Amino acid sequence: MLARAVPLVLLVAAGAYLILSLQLPFGAAARPGAGFYPVIVAVFALVVALGATTSAFRSAPGAAAAAVDLDAAARRRVVISVAALVAFCLALPWVGYPAAAFAFVTIVLRYLGARWTTALLTGALSSAASYGLFAVLLDVPLPRGPW
């Protein structure tokens, strides 16, 4: 499915990109405007995305799927990791870096197969150490959260 979904998404994106590019001032060949180059890129993108989509739908679905297929446990580990990344980005402004980092490391480690004690300990240590390094030593304004 992935082998067909990716080119299809790109094809739609290329179409949208072309529509947006056409709304920019095109200018003339001797004085190209802000839309001149994006239109060229959009046409190129549309052509190659169309080619990729056609070839993806023409080839046997089984061949591509075999390379992508994962067992359920492996798929769960990847999905949890991605969900944790997204949750971290969403939570960071609200709960602050130390709490978000602690929760992120603990949950990901636990799902990758570590014991609870290892996960909690690594979460606490890595959150404190990275906050100390980046926020305290390097002056990065990492959000602290409400506490």
Place this chain on the structure above:
Amino acid sequence: MGPLEGLGYGFSIALLPSNLFACFVGVLVGTIVGVLPGIGPVGAMALLLPSTFAMQPATALIMLAGIYYGAMYGGSTTSILVNVPGEAGSVVTLLDGYQMTKKGRAGAALTISAVGSFVAGTVGVVGIMLAAGWLADVAIRFGPPEYFAITLGGILLLSRLSGGSILNAFVMVALGLALGTVGMDSISALRRFTFGSVQLAQGIELVPVIMGVYGVAEVLLLAEEGIAKAQIASVKLRELLPTPEEWRRSTMPIARGSVLGFLTGLVPGPAAVLSTFISYTVEKKVSKTPEKFGTGMIEGVAGPEAANNGATAGAMVPLLSLGIPFSPATAILLGALVVHGLEPGPLMISQRPEVFWGFVASMYIGNLMLLILNLPLVGVFVTVLRLPQHVLATLVLLLCLVGAFSLSNSFLDLWVLVIFGVLGYALRKLRVDPSPMVVALVLGPMMEKTLRQALFLTRGSVVDLVARPLSATILILAAAALLGPPLVRLLRRGRVPQPLPR
């Protein structure tokens, strides 16, 4: 400044304590990420880029480049001992390297690959000194049409060489070029594709994209496996010495690999990886016993290991003399220089000699450090492999997150990181190389600017744009490389009768 005078000056810069330290940190980190499968030099360079903002430009360049060529040393260790490539440039090494380990010659394979890397690294530095100076002299006469031709030709060649289908490579290029147009237009100051976001007006930053595609994506691949422990062959120190016979057989492959690697590095494309395949093929061709390759031939380790180091050196030439990066790794080096207000290009060598020559001299020193780090201390690095992979993977993810945020304290960069991490993972599952996208993201804005300037100069005439002798030559060469192989295949198909389908 002549090459010798320049090099002398360069050593006076590179031997400053701060630069020596930066060089050591760079090659040490490079060796470690080289040894660790799953985390490559490009991701590590992107992660450490923010930490170089406070450094002098020469120091930043010295450290980041150290990671790049250091990884080529470390990568072979894992290939030889574990039968898993530490990074992509060491895939070929495991063919014969691991077979040597099975025969009890792991030590010899490690020594030969470290010495080969050292020789190639040194040859490569001499190459940079000579080629970059010469190319810079030529490039001073380049105008926008030539720069446009180089960027366009480079992207075309890269798509051809990146492996896999050229259609997929073009899709990646289109994506990279389109992403490069997001943000404020540099000529008319119009905001494009920003959807009202102030942060997007700055454009999509390269570093979170690279961290996502080369850091997060790799970790997601590791996450598939959960807890995995590597089986590591142990090596005793006295086994490290190759026999005189092994030395003799390695000499020519190392020499050939060094030169081949450097030349491959000059061409746009995944030079380090490509050079190892070219070198392996050449060694097999010139060997009297090609059938024995894959059973533990020292030539199959010596050649490719020299080649990947030669290639990292060669890749510096277009960056330093033209200011054009043709690979994700050199794109980060460009980013590091631009942050400091430096414009790499033909004038940098004469205007900022301390950066160019300091960097070149540091590569001599770095290669020497790597030889020491990777031979007597190889055992220390192997213990890195005993670290639990899942803990390491999680910590790398956290470092990517905090690193992406710290670039410009922006939540947008975090989202870019995650989106490109997922995209990079999907691309790897589909066996599509993301590097054309990354390079196109960097070269796209350069290409647009030079195209618009050139059209302005030629009053809109496309013929005048491509008919200038230099730009025409570059474009014809790129077109030949792009269309040549399929054309030859087509002609051959016409002559050779097709075998009947069974």
